[in-house]
Amino acid sequence: MAGRDWNPWRRLLALPNESRTKTVLIAFLVSASCAALVSGATVMLRPIQAANRAAEEQARIEALVQGIPGMSALLQQSGGTLSTVVIDLATGRAAAEVSPETLDAALSDPGNWTALGPGQDLAGLGQRPDFAQIFLLRDAGQISLVLLPLSGRGYGGRIDAILALRGDMNTIAGLAVTQHSETPGLGGRIEEASWQADFPGTELRDESGEMRFRVARGPASTVHEVDGITGATRTGRGVTEMVRFWLGPDGYGPLLDAIERGEF
Amino acid sequence: MAARTDVWTTLTDPLIRQNPVTLQILGICSALAVTTTLATALTMSISLTVVLTLAAGLVSVIRRHIPETIRLIVQIVIVASLVIVIDQILQAYFAEISRALSVYVGLITTNCLVLGRTEAYARHHAPLPAMVDAFGNGLGYSLVLILIGGLRELFGKGELFGHQVLPLADAGGWFTPLSLMLLAPSAFFLLGLLVWTVRSLYPGQTEAPEHTPPLRAEPAE
Numbered sequence: 001m002a003g004r005d006w007n008p009w010r011r012l013l014a015l016p017n018e019s020r021t022k023t024v025l026i027a028f029l030v031s032a033s034c035a036a037l038v039s040g041a042t043v044m045l046r047p048i049q050a051a052n053r054a055a056e057e058q059a060r061i062e063a064l065v066q067g068i069p070g071m072s073a074l075l076q077q078s079g080g081t082l083s084t085v086v087i088d089l090a091t092g093r094a095a096a097e098v099s100p101e102t103l104d105a106a107l108s109d110p111g112n113w114t115a116l117g118p119g120q121d122l123a124g125l126g127q128r129p130d131f132a133q134i135f136l137l138r139d140a141g142q143i144s145l146v147l148l149p150l151s152g153r154g155y156g157g158r159i160d161a162i163l164a165l166r167g168d169m170n171t172i173a174g175l176a177v178t179q180h181s182e183t184p185g186l187g188g189r190i191e192e193a194s195w196q197a198d199f200p201g202t203e204l205r206d207e208s209g210e211m212r213f214r215v216a217r218g219p220a221s222t223v224h225e226v227d228g229i230t231g232a233t234r235t236g237r238g239v240t241e242m243v244r245f246w247l248g249p250d251g252y253g254p255l256l257d258a259i260e261r262g263e264f
Numbered sequence: 265m266a267a268r269t270d271v272w273t274t275l276t277d278p279l280i281r282q283n284p285v286t287l288q289i290l291g292i293c294s295a296l297a298v299t300t301t302l303a304t305a306l307t308m309s310i311s312l313t314v315v316l317t318l319a320a321g322l323v324s325v326i327r328r329h330i331p332e333t334i335r336l337i338v339q340i341v342i343v344a345s346l347v348i349v350i351d352q353i354l355q356a357y358f359a360e361i362s363r364a365l366s367v368y369v370g371l372i373t374t375n376c377l378v379l380g381r382t383e384a385y386a387r388h389h390a391p392l393p394a395m396v397d398a399f400g401n402g403l404g405y406s407l408v409l410i411l412i413g414g415l416r417e418l419f420g421k422g423e424l425f426g427h428q429v430l431p432l433a434d435a436g437g438w439f440t441p442l443s444l445m446l447l448a449p450s451a452f453f454l455l456g457l458l459v460w461t462v463r464s465l466y467p468g469q470t471e472a473p474e475h476t477p478p479l480r481a482e483p484a485e
Contacts, residue, residue, distance in 0.1 A: 013329060023331040030326075030338050034345035041349040048356040056359065184367070 057178045061135070061147065064164055064176040082135040082147070089130055090114075092254025093264075098131050106131055122245035123152035124238075134255070136264075143167055143259055148252055149178075152242025155234040157181035159190070159242060165204075169256045172213075175199040187235030198226040204247060211248065214240040274397045278404040284377050285408040285455075286462045287469055291377035295409055296451040298368050302425050305413025306406075307361045311350050311369055313402025316378050319343045320386035320398030327387050339382045344373045377405060412454050420445030 005011055015022040065082070086103055088095040098106045106112050113127045135147035144167040151160045159180045164173040175196050182188045189195055203223050204213045212224035215236035220227050228236045245251050258264050284290045291312075298308040322342050323330070330338050351369045354362040362369070372378060381401050386394035417423055422430035422439045431437020444450050463469045 017329065017331045018333070022329070023334055026326075026329060026331055026338065027334055030341055034341050038345050038348045041352045045352045045356040049352075049359075052356065052359040 053179070060176045060178050061162060064147070064162060064174050082137050084133060084135055086131050086133050087255055089128070089132055089251065090254065092252075092256075092258040095131050100133055103131060103133055116250065120250045122241045122248070124241070125151065125153065125245075128250065132252075134252075139167075143264065145173060146259070148246065150242050150246045150251075152238050152245065154180060154182050154190075154238035155187050155232070156183060159235075159238055161239075161242065163243065163246075165256075169260055170204050172199045172202045172204065182232065182235050187229065187232035189229050189232070190235060190239065195227070195229065202226055204243075211244055213243050213247075271393065271396055274393055275400040275403075278397070278400040279407060280404070280462065281466060283404040283408065283462065284380070284401050285405055286459045288380070289459075290380055291375045291405055292455070294368050294371060294375060295405075295412065295455065296448055298365055299409055299413040299416055299451055300420070300446050301364075301417045301423075302410065302413045303361060304364050305409040307354070307358065308365060308368060309402070309406030309409045311354065312372055312375065312378070312405055313399065315343065315346045315350055315372055316381060316398045316402045317395050318346050319378060319382055320394045321391050322346075323382045323386040324389060324391040324394035327389075330387070335387070336379075336383070339379060339387075340373070343378050343382070347372045377401065408455075408458065411458070412451055415454055416445045416450060420450075 005014070012022065012025060017023075084100050086095045086098045086100055087093065088098075107129050112130045114130055115127045116125060132149060134149070136143055137145040146165050146169070148163050148165065149160070150163055151158060153159065157180070159182070160178045162176045162178060164175070165171065166173045177191045177196070180188070180190060182190060198220065201223075202213065202220075202225070204211060206212050206224065212222075214225055216225040216228045217233060217236070218228055218230075247253065247256065255264070278284060281287075285292070285295055294308060294312075298304045319339070319342055323339055326338075347370060350372075351362070354365070354369060381398050385397045389397070414424065417425075418429060419442050421441055422428060422432050422437075430439035433440045442450075
């Protein structure tokens with residue numbers, strides 16, 4: 001054998017396995033290479049995953065629109081397409097300087113978000129974007145359907161959904177959950193069509209204009225309620241608060257008022 | 265010649281005789297959860313076999329340098345990283361199936377089968393035999409999953425891979441779907457029957473009873 005080996009790599013490998021230096025170094029090397037592997041895969045595959053999610057959301061919007069009774073006839077009358085509008089939530093009017101193409105860029109600027117105070121923050125979001133992309137369907141000049149994206153917090157994390165409202169801005173035409181992380185088999189059932197089928201026809205407000213919508217605990221008993229899911233009370237409450245927040249004064253309230261006044 | 269038979273036995277032994285699921289009862293959780301349809305069972309089988317084979321190879325390559333004190337955590341870190349990579353690939357290219365599998369791909373990390381093979385075999389053998397053994401065990405697991413998944417989909421929905429095989433009574437055929445087959449208990453029954461069949465064929469696998477039951481029933485507490 002030659003004298004001392006000065007190659008640090010060989011010296012490391014030659015150390016007894018039980019030595020503290022080698023234990024720490026092996027732990028470090030294994031975690032570093034695994035971290036590189038995982039980050040590499042995540043970063044490389046993210047664009048494909050984002051495209052998948054966007055396609056899925058588009059498919060759910062289409063399914064939601066097709067699932068509303070009488071929708072296909074309405075769509076054919078109006079030329080077969082929904083119009084996409086970016087609105088300014090604070091004023092309830094179409095945003096002048098933001099288009100659907102530039103919405104993502106606008107929302108990446110923290111200046112275009114509004115922080116919510118504890119009293120306002122029903123849906124547990126912390127902050128709310130100033131702009132939102134909505135979909136409208138007009139029938140002979142009147143708005144007959146509006147699709148509003150919502151987001152809120154359920155039991156397991158964020159819930160994203162799209163709510164369809166009829167022309168009176170009070171009757172729900174349908175709901176589609178686009179993303180959630182609720183417990184599979186319990187709260188996760190909010191993505192099932194059988195649960196979402198209870199939404200069409202549900203009314204948001206009573207005659208005095210008070211918001212009455214809620215997910216019931218158990219079967220729905222009034223026209224303002226939808227059936228709750230057993231074992232998913234917090235998910236149901238999350239959905240209730242999400243709908244109440246977004247259709248209230250801090251969400252789409254100004255927009256709904258503008259539509260009712262016929263200004264939109 | 266001897267070496268070749270050796271590799272062959274390492275590969276084929278875990279298929280039926282030493283099957284990790286029926287003999288060692290490992291990896292049951294996922295075997296029950298993802299076998300409602302053949303497609304999910306097949307995806308899960310492929311994912312597990314790939315993770316297991318790669319993990320066994322990697323652990324075997326560095327086996328002489330894994331300090332005894334942290335060997336389990338080193339193995340788990342390797343397995344977990346591979347699982348995340350597989351999960352990301354599934355999410356990117358098989359979004360539909362990835363949603364159906366939900367958390368179970370992530371749970372491959374905690375599948376006793378994977379840690380069992382790396383700990384018991386890969387840590388003491390050269391990379392090639394270790395990977396062959398892991399691949400064989402992955403195939404053994406896949407065999408059980410595909411069998412149960414196929415039976416459950418066939419009798420639960422009358423379909424295989426989503427294609428109608430048995431004509432349904434609703435649509436004018438003769439077959440009434442057994443909805444029990446789509447629920448978790450049926451996987452238990454099928455797995456129990458399978459273990460029973462294998463142990464009838466190989467009586468040597470029958471375990472000795474751990475205790476003899478008392479003669480008369482005692483009131484609980």
